[in-house]
Amino acid sequence: MREACGVIGCVLARSTPDGVVNVARMIYLGLVALQHRGQESAGIVTSEGPASTHFNYQKGDGLVAAIFTDEKLNKLKGDMGLGHTRYSTAGGRDPTNTQPFMVHTRHGPLATAHNGELINAMALRKAIMDRGVGLSTLSDSELITQMLSQAPPRGEKAKPDWGARIRHLIEATPTAYSLVVMQEDKIYGVRDPFGNRPLCIGRLMPLGTANDDEQRKPLGWVFSSESCAFQSMGATLMREVYPGEIVELSPDGVRSLDIVPRPKRTAPHSNAHGDPDDIDHETILLGPPPAFCIFEYVYFARADSVFEGQQVYSVRQRCGRQLAIESPVDADIISTVPESATPAALGFSLESGIPYIEVLCKNRYVGRSFIQPDTRSRKLAVAKKFGALSENLMGRRVVLVDDSIVRGTTVGPIIQLLRQAGAKEVHIRVASPPLKHPCYMGINIPTRGELLANQKPLEELASHVGADSLAYLSIEGLRKAVRQGIVLKNNIPTGHCTACLDGNYPVNLEW
Ligand SMILES: O=P(O)(O)OC[C@H]1O[C@H](OP(=O)(O)OP(=O)(O)O)[C@H](O)[C@@H]1O
Ligand SMILES: NC(=O)CC[C@H](N)C(=O)O
Ligand code: SF4
Ligand SMILES: [Mg+2]
Numbered sequence: 062m063r064e065a066c067g068v069i070g071c072v073l074a075r076s077t078p079d080g081v082v083n084v085a086r087m088i089y090l091g092l093v094a095l096q097h098r099g100q101e102s103a104g105i106v107t108s109e110g111p112a113s114t115h116f117n118y119q120k121g122d123g124l125v126a127a128i129f130t131d132e133k134l135n136k137l138k139g140d141m142g143l144g145h146t147r148y149s150t151a152g153g154r155d156p157t158n159t160q161p162f163m164v165h166t167r168h169g170p171l172a173t174a175h176n177g178e179l180i181n182a183m184a185l186r187k188a189i190m191d192r193g194v195g196l197s198t199l200s201d202s203e204l205i206t207q208m209l210s211q212a213p214p215r216g217e218k219a220k221p222d223w224g225a226r227i228r229h230l231i232e233a234t235p236t237a238y239s240l241v242v243m244q245e246d247k248i249y250g251v252r253d254p255f256g257n258r259p260l261c262i263g264r265l266m267p268l269g270t271a272n273d274d275e276q277r278k279p280l281g282w283v284f285s286s287e288s289c290a291f292q293s294m295g296a297t298l299m300r301e302v303y304p305g306e307i308v309e310l311s312p313d314g315v316r317s318l319d320i321v322p323r324p325k326r327t328a329p330h331s332n333a334h335g336d337p338d339d340i341d342h343e344t345i346l347l348g349p350p351p352a353f354c355i356f357e358y359v360y361f362a363r364a365d366s367v368f369e370g371q372q373v374y375s376v377r378q379r380c381g382r383q384l385a386i387e388s389p390v391d392a393d394i395i396s397t398v399p400e401s402a403t404p405a406a407l408g409f410s411l412e413s414g415i416p417y418i419e420v421l422c423k424n425r426y427v428g429r430s431f432i433q434p435d436t437r438s439r440k441l442a443v444a445k446k447f448g449a450l451s452e453n454l455m456g457r458r459v460v461l462v463d464d465s466i467v468r469g470t471t472v473g474p475i476i477q478l479l480r481q482a483g484a485k486e487v488h489i490r491v492a493s494p495p496l497k498h499p500c501y502m503g504i505n506i507p508t509r510g511e512l513l514a515n516q517k518p519l520e521e522l523a524s525h526v527g528a529d530s531l532a533y534l535s536i537e538g539l540r541k542a543v544r545q546g547i548v549l550k551n552n553i554p555t556g557h558c559t560a561c562l563d564g565n566y567p568v569n570l571e572w
Pocket of ligand 2: 066150152
């Protein structure tokens, strides 16, 4: 499986003295924390203020730490900026698709960074080209940048109305996107009305003082795909951007401009915390439920990130507990396929009372996913990533928990490895339901045929991969584990996309 992208936006407070915070370095730290979301390319764009005729930018291929040398970071001057770390879903790996995207508009430079995939990209592309606008890439994210560079159909008075432009974009494309948009001295954070991809707001705080955010003056404000980035930046989580919400960060603070519900619109004002304070719940409740990607909980996000008021780690642990209830095994030890499955394996162990013991040593220098062209390379890729802890395994009946099976690239060779190292039995327990349908919303889940769960009937999968038994968590079990810890302010409704599991896409696909 491939990850989603990671986005960052950062604005310094007007009162922050020069030289106290280096924005480019803050964004860099945030991107390093979001590295698990994309490993193909990354970029940072900074602005030196509303009077500037251009933005400063640096982009490159590969991992964040390798791209942004001291020399490059020193060139990124300015008190606000955007960052992006990419896994391509549209337009391929070509360097022209590396984000953030930038264009010069009638009102100065504009930059955008996008996590997700526009489900109606083809139609939007055609509409933009029909207006005589040329596009320079095949990326869906360029379409967003182009649409925002034009006035909305209702027109504008003397100045551009960025809230109205973004609202028009949201109305034109229902999902899937979390965006950061920089223009003049503002950064806008936007989640699509289904809230399919994550985005949260943080306060950049002075370091080494008491942990009382309300009493201290923030040094600035940040957007991030995941809250795990805030700790690395010395920021604290304020809240998530709500589905359909447009939030503005400026040197003066955080302001909620609008929430575009599914399907009607309200216009809330915001209080001192940037929270919308007059949400029209009736209108929001009338629409279909939100569709936050449930796989953020299962696999994509870092375990210390918080979504919907709960830490991802706790959800994964509850998935493991639920799996132990649904598919118990008589065994000697419970173990994990490091890393993202570890909380689920611990949950399985706690629920079953069977001890948790590590059986695989993971090479920390091998990245998350390893897509190799042929079977031999794939098997060797597993050997490259994992070594067996044979003394923990010898003669034992092992339950091996993984968070998900996509192509089955990992599971088969690992079972072989454990047996060769002396395991007596290997039982596979998967802490998510079978993946049967492709994703069109920003995650590269392959075609139906490539998905292991579609290759054999469930009863035959264990012998197909060489396990003594194999069982998945049920869809209801996953939903229960996710819903149990949700804590939301303002009674905003919740809902999760489970399309890759049950084929129920949040919107009608146009093809
Ligand atoms: O069935 P497959 O096609 O092999 O894909 C599933 C595996 O890929 C992921 O791990 P990954 O190595 O990407 O990341 P991790 O180290 O965070 O677990 C996931 O956690 C599974 O282990
Ligand atoms: N993984 C993502 O979120 C990708 C964003 C965008 N569709 C791109 O391909 O650049
Ligand atoms: S189809 Fe699956 S991976 Fe894609 S958004 Fe929905 S839950 Fe997430
Ligand atoms: Mg894994």
